[in-house]
Amino acid sequence: MTDRERLFGISVAPLGAAHRDVVEQVLAAERGGLDLVGIQDHPYQRRFLDTFALIADLLARTSRIRIFPDVASLPMRGPTMIAKAAASLDVMSDGRFELGLGAGAFWDAVAGMGGPRRTGREAADALEETIPIIRGALDVRPERRVVSGRGTHYPVPGYPPGPPPAHRVEIWIGAYQPRAMRLIGTVADGWVPSMGRTSIDALRASSARIDDAAVAAGREPSAIRRIYNIGGSITDGSGGDGVLVGPVERWVETLLEWAIDPGIDGFIFWPTTDELAQVERFAAEVAPAVREALAAG
Numbered sequence: 001m002t003d004r005e006r007l008f009g010i011s012v013a014p015l016g017a018a019h020r021d022v023v024e025q026v027l028a029a030e031r032g033g034l035d036l037v038g039i040q041d042h043p044y045q046r047r048f049l050d051t052f053a054l055i056a057d058l059l060a061r062t063s064r065i066r067i068f069p070d071v072a073s074l075p076m077r078g079p080t081m082i083a084k085a086a087a088s089l090d091v092m093s094d095g096r097f098e099l100g101l102g103a104g105a106f107w108d109a110v111a112g113m114g115g116p117r118r119t120g121r122e123a124a125d126a127l128e129e130t131i132p133i134i135r136g137a138l139d140v141r142p143e144r145r146v147v148s149g150r151g152t153h154y155p156v157p158g159y160p161p162g163p164p165p166a167h168r169v170e171i172w173i174g175a176y177q178p179r180a181m182r183l184i185g186t187v188a189d190g191w192v193p194s195m196g197r198t199s200i201d202a203l204r205a206s207s208a209r210i211d212d213a214a215v216a217a218g219r220e221p222s223a224i225r226r227i228y229n230i231g232g233s234i235t236d237g238s239g240g241d242g243v244l245v246g247p248v249e250r251w252v253e254t255l256l257e258w259a260i261d262p263g264i265d266g267f268i269f270w271p272t273t274d275e276l277a278q279v280e281r282f283a284a285e286v287a288p289a290v291r292e293a294l295a296a297g
Contacts, residue, residue: 006259006294007266008287009036010279011070011229014049025279026058030065032283038070038100038192038229038268044109052085059093067093070229070268071100071174071192075115075123079130079154080147083137087165095167099134100192102174103127116153124179126153131171131187137161138169172227181206185213190225192268195244203228204262227266228258233273234281248281252289259294 010029012022026037037058041051055067072082082099089097103123104110111117118126129151136147138161146158172190173180176198184191191210193203203226211221232244234251243254258264269286271278 005265006291007035007225007227008282008290009034009038009065009266009268010282011038011040011268011270012275014039014051014054015047016049017047019049019054021275022054023058023061025276026062026065026067028276028279029283030062032280032287034283034287035066036098036227036266036268037065037067039067041069041071041073041076041102042106042109043073043076044106044113052089055097056089056092059089059096062096064096066096066098068098068100068172071102071172073102073104073110074127074130075104075110075118076113079133079149080137080156080159082130083134083147083161086134086169087138087140087161087163090165090167090169091163093166095165097165098170098172100172100174101127101130101134103180120177122153124177124183125151127173127175127180128183129154131183134171135187138165140164170225172225176206178206178209181209182213184224185210185215185219185221186217188224190227190266192227192229194229195231196229200258200262203264207262225266226262226264227268228264229268229270230255231270231272233271234278234286248285248289251286252293255286255290256293259290 012025029037039051042048051069058067086099107117129149133149133156140161147161148158149156170189172192173184173188174192207226210224214221214224230244232242235246255267269282
């Protein structure tokens, strides 16, 4: 268990037809004192708005909450433009943007939009090439005149980075393979797995790999966030099928347990029904109770 403040947030689906509903959910999350909003990034989905454009819109409508792509599609955007967008959004929001980043998926759809079709190994190679490029672009320093990369997938001859972000934008990786866990422990600021892709037992094992890689790199493992995308429904009855389908008490007990072991320090709630009401209940009843229980030891 880390001493880091626990973060609570929501995910909103970037549906073009539901833009007004998305805005309402995000404003409710801010009013309710939540910390984060995550937005999936699938540009090839015809019903979806562009995630980075939506983030800009939502940052302009809010004043406190942080927003991040959960996670940005590397093959559709590329590291130099991801870094440029990240810095721009952070400047315009006074430091409220974080960067979730993924190696890519749905390769037929990516290729259909003109992106590269990559094998698992190629995608991992490209992600590894990307981190120093993005980090170099975001950590603007007077002595660093250019950012460059010599990788196979992203050869970058050299360009002047900027503008400087308003705060140190964190890079959170959404990936699952052992190689990705080593990469996260070595150079990233966080890991963003999803409940539907990895169980708590698997998360525990992967988190240990991250810790081992961090120690080997001379880093403190607790400096790397673990942010879990969770889905479910808050109910008034005794509950139903699924670990996170049930009353507030079940939610609080479960999230408290996961915060202690395996030490998850961020929860992103993806409501499955009645999104606005669920966001309001999560903000008003679940998150404060978990925070209070953790503070009480």
